[in-house]
Amino acid sequence: MHFTHNKSKYILMLTKSHIKLIASLSQKKFRTQHQLFIVEGLKGIKEFLNSSFELHQLFSVENVFNVEAILVSNQELKKISSLKTPNTALAIFKMPKLKPINENVLVVALDNVRDPGNLGTIIRLCDWFGIKDLVCNSATVDCYNPKVVQATMGSLSRVNISYLDLPQFLKEIKVETFGTFMNGKNIYIQNLPKQGVIILGNEANGISESVEAVIDKRISIPRFGDTQATESLNVATATAIALSEFKRGFTEM
């Protein structure tokens, strides 16, 4: 057994300032100020370690990754974790530098999406369908919110997410913009281009007026069931169907 030469890796300890930093990162303003965010759980941390994201600090109950870690007890992990049953490790990663938005392919835009689970699912869908750019208005939930990070399962590291003035962005962009509405044109009989922006709105209120004003085309996913029901599709479900429709014609066999 040769622990000695690795000793420097494990001499680090959890300090009060670590605890304070981790606690502060549950809030968006401190995430933005420090440009750091938290990933919990082995699977998620592994995906981020294998991505272009840069690790700031790793806290772990055992040495599971081949990187410098601060070893903590299960009790200490429970103290710093936001999960009910913390999962071996907690990592702090640096927020990536934003890449410029590529307007020559499909872009997904979100207007006031508030639920972290929905944003997490949408980021996973962007990853699945090869969407590189997701743009969000500033009222959309922060993509570094711990619940979003947890729900993305690593997809977050493969999608470039920009928060910006959405009406302004849509006004200036040169490609066509497609808004999803309850009363738009049937998405199944549209010619959907290889480039463009697909816009999805708030869970309860849909797309806001200021965004609607600058949208080129209104599209809808038709309802096949009884018309008595007033339910709309969940925004993540609608994103899945819209992305499938835009991409299905460009599939490789």
Next chain:
Amino acid sequence: MHFTHNKSKYILMLTKSHIKLIASLSQKKFRTQHQLFIVEGLKGIKEFLNSSFELHQLFSVENVFNVEAILVSNQELKKISSLKTPNTALAIFKMPKLKPINENVLVVALDNVRDPGNLGTIIRLCDWFGIKDLVCNSATVDCYNPKVVQATMGSLSRVNISYLDLPQFLKEIKVETFGTFMNGKNIYIQNLPKQGVIILGNEANGISESVEAVIDKRISIPRFGDTQATESLNVATATAIALSEFKRGFTEM
């Protein structure tokens, strides 16, 4: 103000046996035994009252529906509710009599779907896409689980849900059966019929071997992103895309 002639409606009180019954209905075995289940919240209760479901008992802090209610205090509602912030009313409904499965249209089948949120979303999707029959193997989460009922937002009252021996059902059915797999044929280039069964599997393990053995066709939703990522689609998201593909050709313009 003429309250007198309505008085009989409000003389009823919350009793210990009500409390015991409501508590017991959080468990599947008692739901099955009593053939009763719980709906919470005004919106959900309203949808069930407007459906073919029969009300067993309503508990409410105010007289909001035009039906016999047991008036309760906010404290009493909190006591009987499973929600953190109970919402004005709690109702007990009778489970509907199962209708025979119509095999001449599209049927959705679930094999070991365990997450109540996923089942709730899938029931809403069936409702949206006009699927009348959802069949589940017995290990799939109970559709009268309170979390499922909450997630369906009333769609539960419009979809006929049968729990049965899934391999046996698929073996005996005369229409084609389509299983969703990671390595099936590209769903976008298949001829998808108006009738058939679409099978979706467990969140982590997919379709089980005994079900796989009796499936006619293996289909997949192709991945467009980088192949480095090993993620699969969430089962509810996969259901959305599969239903959209099966139904898109039969849309009314």
